[in-house]
Amino acid sequence: xxxxxxxxxxxxxxxxxxxxxxxxxxxxxxxxxxxxxxxxxxxxxxxxxxxxxxxxxxxxxxxxxxxxxxxxxxxxxxxxxxxxxxxxxxxxxxxxxxxxxxxxxxxxxxxxxxxxxxxxxxxxxxxxxxxxxxxxxxxxxxxxxxxxxxxxxxxxxxxxxxxxxxxxxxxxxxxxxxxx
Numbered sequence: 470x471x472x473x474x475x476x477x478x479x480x481x482x483x484x485x486x487x488x489x490x491x492x493x494x495x496x497x498x499x500x501x502x503x504x505x506x507x508x509x510x511x512x513x514x515x516x517x518x519x520x521x522x523x524x525x526x527x528x529x530x531x532x533x534x535x536x537x538x539x540x541x542x543x544x545x546x547x548x549x550x551x552x553x554x555x556x557x558x559x560x561x562x563x564x565x566x567x568x569x570x571x572x573x574x575x576x577x578x579x580x581x582x583x584x585x586x587x588x589x590x591x592x593x594x595x596x597x598x599x600x601x602x603x604x605x606x607x608x609x610x611x612x613x614x615x616x617x618x619x620x621x622x623x624x625x626x627x628x629x630x631x632x633x634x635x636x637x638x639x640x641x642x643x644x645x646x647x648x649x
Contacts, residue, residue: 497521498627503645517649520626527620535616545614552609559583559602584630594639604628 498520505513558580566585567578574591583603589596608624626634626648635646 499649500626501645501647501649503643503647505643507641520623520648524620524623524627527618527623530619535619538617540615540617548609548614552606555602555606555609558585559606594637596638597633597636599629599634601625601628601630 500518500520500523502516502518503514504516505511561580563579563581565577565579567576569576574589576590577586577588579586579588580602583601585600585602587596587598587600604625604627607628608618608621611624612618612621629648631648633645633647635644637644
């Protein structure tokens with residue numbers, strides 16, 4: 470009597486690989502960029518972007534290119550001061566940090582929890598942005614302070630809470646950037 474298996478090896482491996490890819494895709498952080506224009510040639514784009522791809526792309530930039538873009542010496546000299554300021558910011562109580570009233574715009578920066586909320590109400594646009602303070606600290610602390618780090622933005626984004634990070638509402642375009 471011959472023994473017969475239920476599923477072949479190749480389809481089983483393919484199914485397991487597909488399940489792994491789908492699971493990994495659902496578990497990783499995504500940045501979703503929505504752009505909506507107005508007018509007769511209106512465009513509405515939704516672009517999902519895995520954060521991991523951005524980090525890999527930033528890491529793939531050749532070091533030789535980054536070494537040419539050396540930071541000024543005073544940047545590195547102020548490392549401890551900058552880190553202390555960001556740490557103090559993360560530990561300070563919640564509240565309004567800055568308010569600027571200009572004839573054509575109002576800017577307000579508040580701290581709530583671990584987030585900095587930046588709001589700009591200008592004549593031509595409304596902008597809302599939130600940035601994780603601890604993410605800024607972690608990214609700056611890991612940086613060498615000698616050459617630019619293209620991956621720094623992705624390190625900061627990785628520590629952001631799910632939800633909207635940036636929204637821009639202008640007359641001819643609306644942009645939203647969310648972490649999902």
